[in-house]
Amino acid sequence: MTKASFDDIDGDTLHEECGVFGILGHPDAATLTALGLHALQHRGQEAAGIVTFDGQQFHTEKRMGLVGDHYTDPATLAKLPGFVAIGHTRYSTTGEVALRNVQPLFAELEVGGIAVAHNGNFTNGLTLRRQLIADGAICQSTSDTEVVLHLIARSKHSSSSDRFIDAIRRVEGGYSMLALTRTKLIAARDPIGIRPLVMGELDGKPIFCSETCALDIIGARYVRDVENGEVVICEVQPDGSITIDTRKAPAPPPERLCLFEYVYFARPDSVVGGRSVYVARKNMGHNLANEAPVEADVVVPVPDGGTPAALGFAQASGIPFEYGIIRNHYVGRTFIEPTQQIRAFGVKLKHSANRAMIEGKRVVLVDDSIVRGTTSVKIVQMIRDAGAREVHIRVASPMIYYPDFYGIDTPDAEKLLANQHDSLDAMCRFIGADSLAFLSLDGLYDAVGGAPRDASRPQFTDHYFTGEYPTRLQDKDAASNIHRLAVMASG
Numbered sequence: 001m002t003k004a005s006f007d008d009i010d011g012d013t014l015h016e017e018c019g020v021f022g023i024l025g026h027p028d029a030a031t032l033t034a035l036g037l038h039a040l041q042h043r044g045q046e047a048a049g050i051v052t053f054d055g056q057q058f059h060t061e062k063r064m065g066l067v068g069d070h071y072t073d074p075a076t077l078a079k080l081p082g083f084v085a086i087g088h089t090r091y092s093t094t095g096e097v098a099l100r101n102v103q104p105l106f107a108e109l110e111v112g113g114i115a116v117a118h119n120g121n122f123t124n125g126l127t128l129r130r131q132l133i134a135d136g137a138i139c140q141s142t143s144d145t146e147v148v149l150h151l152i153a154r155s156k157h158s159s160s161s162d163r164f165i166d167a168i169r170r171v172e173g174g175y176s177m178l179a180l181t182r183t184k185l186i187a188a189r190d191p192i193g194i195r196p197l198v199m200g201e202l203d204g205k206p207i208f209c210s211e212t213c214a215l216d217i218i219g220a221r222y223v224r225d226v227e228n229g230e231v232v233i234c235e236v237q238p239d240g241s242i243t244i245d246t247r248k249a250p251a252p253p254p255e256r257l258c259l260f261e262y263v264y265f266a267r268p269d270s271v272v273g274g275r276s277v278y279v280a281r282k283n284m285g286h287n288l289a290n291e292a293p294v295e296a297d298v299v300v301p302v303p304d305g306g307t308p309a310a311l312g313f314a315q316a317s318g319i320p321f322e323y324g325i326i327r328n329h330y331v332g333r334t335f336i337e338p339t340q341q342i343r344a345f346g347v348k349l350k351h352s353a354n355r356a357m358i359e360g361k362r363v364v365l366v367d368d369s370i371v372r373g374t375t376s377v378k379i380v381q382m383i384r385d386a387g388a389r390e391v392h393i394r395v396a397s398p399m400i401y402y403p404d405f406y407g408i409d410t411p412d413a414e415k416l417l418a419n420q421h422d423s424l425d426a427m428c429r430f431i432g433a434d435s436l437a438f439l440s441l442d443g444l445y446d447a448v449g450g451a452p453r454d455a456s457r458p459q460f461t462d463h464y465f466t467g468e469y470p471t472r473l474q475d476k477d478a479a480s481n482i483h484r485l486a487v488m489a490s491g
């Protein structure tokens with residue numbers, strides 16, 4: 001995508017998240033980071049980067065594409081010596097898909113070199129960028145993340161960590177961030193903890209990463225979640241020991257993690273916010289079966305996302321669970337393909353009906369979410385073509401009405417299926433199913449946290465279902481055009 005100016009932006013794509021990983025004090029820092037990023041591949045498949053420091057110099061490798069395509073090559077890893085590393089696997093929310101936006105972003109500043117890696121999206125990133133450029137800043141990328149480097153450079157504090165804290169106090173929105181300096185690995189989470197970030201350790205060396213599955217892959221131990229609004233500063237001392245210092249806002253608001261981490265984004269074997277993602281998804285299916293029962297012969301998951309919820313549905317309803325759809329794993333996640341045309345093509349390539357489990361049966365299809373409805377339309381037709389007598393769709397999350405501004409690149413509001421039809425019946429007819437039902441918001445809250453939604457103080461952020469955004473949206477309000485925010489143009 002190429003556009004004319006830095007504020008010419010286009011939101012007509014659907015992307016998802018990013019994954020971050022960092023380790024301090026380990027001789028195999030880059031290799032461990034590559035493995036961690038490999039475990040976080042589901043969070044972003046556009047590009048991956050790693051920055052290391054070897055005591056003398058910083059080293060950076062950035063590549064478009066998958067982690068395994070590049071960082072398994074010993075020659076690439078040999079270019080990343082050092083005892084400290086941070087890495088990032090990207091799906092863009094602001095800034096086009098191009099090498100210059102691949103993270104970690106690095107700059108040489110008055111306080112020395114610093115690299116940053118960011119999962120999330122700043123809701124005032126464009127506003128800050130305009131101010132910085134007006135003030136003489138020369139931007140090297142179109143990523144929202146870059147403003148943090150400029151703010152660090154301009155901070156009046158003397159230490160790199162104080163400058164980093166000063167900088168992130170000025171950004172708004174969702175962020176789990178890692179920063180690497182010559183001696184420090186710094187981790188930070190936004191004030192309400194929209195995006196996840198955990199701390200682990202391996203051989204006594206601190207690690208930070210988006211999800212616990214990245215600790216498991218290298219045999220590291222989970223220590224704790226980084227708290228909302230917390231900054232953790234790990235520093236190598238001259239004697240080689242590592243100190244860990246933590247800074248918290250004086251009166252932090254309660255955490256409000258993104259519910260979609262549980263619905264779709266996080267890997268099922270991860271523990272997010274102290275809760276097993278797999279168990280939460282099974283609970284969603286269980287609650288859905290109780291809320292929207294249906295007489296059927298077989299429960300079929302829409303793989304992969306719908307599988308744990310379908311198991312929960314089958315167990316709660318007593319209807320047998322079968323793999324009635326086989327997924328080809330060599331096709332990327334359609335949810336994150338860039339255009340509607342490619343998405344439709346991708347869905348056909350990806351799923352095929354397992355006729356033996358479908359023919360002559362009343363089928364309940366369970367999926368985790370419906371965004372544009374592309375998957376549902378194709379799969380219902382496919383299941384009918386395979387001889388199903390009835391096809392019922394059950395969705396393990398509520399209808400999505402609103403776009404996200406915190407690190408998930410949702411389509412324009414009017415492209416969301418829920419906004420294209422006046423009623424559930426109309427939506428069901430469009431999809432071609434015999435019946436359609438979504439999990440209620442309370443049912444989702446109960447599945448994840450064991451309690452219904454507290455309307456006066458929601459336990460999670462659920463803006464895509466409710467329109468209740470947990471922060472102000474400065475860029476959106478300034479632009480007064482919701483559709484032009486997700487991607488900042490290239491120059």
Ligand SMILES: O=P(O)(O)OC[C@H]1O[C@H](OP(=O)(O)OP(=O)(O)O)[C@H](O)[C@@H]1O
Pocket residue numbers: 264302303304305306333334335336367368369370371372373374375376
């Ligand atoms: O309504 P739509 O716009 O089609 O989007 C929703 C679909 O996208 C996601 O699946 P994805 O294709 O990412 O596959 P996965 O579950 O295997 O990750 C999700 O699980 C739904 O199936």
Ligand SMILES: NC(=O)CC[C@H](N)C(=O)O
Pocket residue numbers: 016017018090091092093094095101103118119120121122143144145407408
């Ligand atoms: N999905 C994300 O977390 C994206 C991070 C950052 N906003 C970028 O676009 O690079």
